[in-house]
Amino acid sequence: MSLLEDAQDPVVGRADSAALRDRLKAIWETRPGLVGWLSSVDHKEIGLRYIVTALVFLLLGGVEALVMRLQLAGPNERLLTPEQYDQLFTMHGLTMIFLYASPILTGFSNYLWPLLLGARDMAFPRLNALSYWIYLAAGLFLYAGFVVGAGPDAGWFDYVPYAAQRYNPGVNIDIYALGLILLGVSTTVGAANFVVTFLRMRAPGMSINRTPILIWGTLTASVANLLAVPSVSLAFFLLWVDRQFGTHIFSVADGQPLLWQHLFWMFGHPWVYAIVLPAMGMVSDGLPTFCRRPLVGYTPVALSTVATMVLGFGVWVHHMFAVGLPTLALSFFSGASLFITIPSAVAVFAWTATIWLGRPAITTAFLYFASMIVLFVIGGVSGVMTASVPVDWQLTDTYFVVAHLHYVLIGINVFPVVGAAYYWFPKFTGRMLSEKLGYWNFWTMFAGFNLAFFPMHVLGLVGMPRRIYTYPDGMGWNGLNLVVSIGSFLFAASFLLLLVNIAISLKRGKAAGPNPWAGPTLEWATTSPPPPYNFAVIPTIASRHPLWEAELRETDDRSRLDEGWRLDNGRLAMATTPLDGEPNLIVRMPADTLTPFVLAVGLSILFVGGLTQIWALAGLGIAICIGALLAWFWPSRPPVFTEPAGG
């Protein structure tokens, strides 16, 4: 503390000083050229890369779905062989869950977190870059088999013994196992970065009850990832060892196939919440801007975000209601799965009340956020139905569950994400997306989505199983399947509209200015797009809505955004205390560096070596990793300033 109280004029500056801005730009800007691009650790650059990569995977997964819908448009079709269909539904699932749903949120959070928190970057910028490069590598790794016809084909849940060597001897499952372990490294380091950033990188004065809900969502998801990912990484590692070295971890004796299911779903169910909570945060932060009032029930919504996750660790067995567990255990998990609805209900009523008690301006982003409430409730009540054990014995593994999970993942992830794209695109690019095309985009997506997925509930209730590559005539499924297939193409068309809108608006969009929506939070206090250093001076925060203080007049205190610490003697950032956000350290941030990229390359080579069992290659990968880590940790700078630098 004392060091900051002692700070004299030279360390304090004004945000509108051109000299200061030039100086900061020179310090923080990523160098041009390929090497500069590969070595950037700028959270905005990394965030955009995440978003673009995740969107590419979304489109790939979407095309896979469309091919399946062609096959299923009518009974007994022969467009695909069963093996092709199995690879398609497996790749579709793992693409959407692992390569789209989580990374897209990581992308948005990566871009937005330091801006929302009034920081210059994430806590660990190099870890951030590493997280992206490994994600990209894992994505390419997972697709490597698919493009040569040897993609994973045992479903994303990959149950043994079907996924064991004996029944699945090809390289398909090995690719999945190793690819997912690699991806787990990315998720883990990314999650650790978010947690530490939350604890230490908030602007002075931003106590934890002043952070936006998106921060709570991503924080909660990150903590969950740190606890859940080890389970699946372990499971896939053991599976790979079983397959390659003949161990008997998941051997059929003693019911070990259930060990796989427990390990997988102990990860799998928390993961579901991890890929919706940040998106719910987007809605909680976006809706109020358009409703021109603060979110109703900030504290209950923030607490219910955390409560959802805590409960989310106690419901995994509802994926296993039919495996033959004792009734008492089933009853417990059934009850837990029903009551996890309660914190979600808090958010639903908070959003609805925010609309009712505000004056919503009906923009495209608002439409996405508001419609999400309805889709969330549909996905929620179908979740309640599957939480009821005896009903689930009928529903499980039918199209009812397919409908349910798509209402959850598209309703609570994709709709908020597209809404967030409309909301924050101006911040990312400095240009507005076209609202006119936006309306078309929204209504096509809303109609296409419901046409494609609502009838699936009925298909499930009349007994159509999941994961079948074809179905016989005379089951009463033909008409609905045709409707679903038509809906899915309409839904896909809406993504084309989104891409067209992005392409046009990037070139010809209306200039956005710093705060086109008159939003309340810190990201709108800087230019669009933000400068490499985010904020010329470190802001000091006095409330939850720094940019609405004059209008809301909640307290007499005012945030200071135009005047503050300059921290312009090198790449410096302010670290604050975990709860109250009192400034207590000035941290020197790392410069752009190739080490994260090289480390990711080394790790990838190690995994390719493991897959091909060319151990020399694996050794080379390890050597590169060690080299990169040595460079990474080479003590070249004092990590933390104890005295503020002058001038």
Add this chain to the structure above:
Amino acid sequence: MNRLAWGVGLTTPMSYLRTYGPRADPVTGLTWGLTILSLAVIAIVTGLVLAGVLLRGRRASAAALAAPAERGASGLAWISIGLGLTVVTLVGALIWTMQALAMVDSPLTPPHLTLEITSHQWWWEARYPGGPGQSFATANEIHIPVGQPVMLKLAAADVIHSFWVPSLTGKTDMIPGRVNIAWLQADRPGVYRGTCGEYCGVQHAHMALFVIAQPPADFEAWRRAQTQPAAGGLAPDAGQGAAVFAARCASCHTVRGSPAHGADGPDLTHLMSRTTLAAGALPNTIGALMGWIANPQALKPGARMPATYLSGPQLAQLRAYLETLR
């Protein structure tokens, strides 16, 4: 009326919106109840959101977007009232769930009949245990007496499958290395379609089974017929067909009363008494049967039965033999 019931999915083969036995009926009521409740919740929330947007919303004009933010009412009452209603509803759902669970979970009477069902990639083996000469196995069709509780011991020969006959009972997984118990009871005669409920490989789509509930007398007659070995004293071409069978089919298939006792594929002792072939993939007509034998991979790609490469005369002899397996 029948058309209507079919059209809305009440009487389609795999529907569980109407069920026919005590293992399923309490659940069906709960399914309907929760479905109606769910639709009501969806309607209420959709109505609330829609009304909020229509009543309070404004065109996204520059003025609307730049309108000064207002503190507004706290709105916490929305959350507490909403939460209260949610909790009451959920507690109701939980109680109903536990009640239904108790009704279908514990058997009320000792089983009249115990069957051993083993799932394979991609067919069902149904074994009727009994004393010497009374035990037999069949495939993909389970005959049971109407109105009597039947206990199923469920096992899996290779990967995980799931036993599911929607109009009689929900799913019970069949997990290698374990034996799970399920119960069946049909309250009226009929053919109830089922299928494998857990993804189990390339032909998961073609893994149907049929539960045929018969009046007890008919069931006993069927059972007696099934205990018989295959007929002897074959006509000449059927006799040659039996030789073809012994040479080309017997390593996988059993025909009781003949030297064939392979165990990888279905028991074919009374093949001609069944209604379908290849776990519901084909009707059991002689044409379909011969097409299946000639090239199973064309009809069910990936099935464990290999192409047989039999000559025309061999196929004809085999056909004559198989037709005796009544």
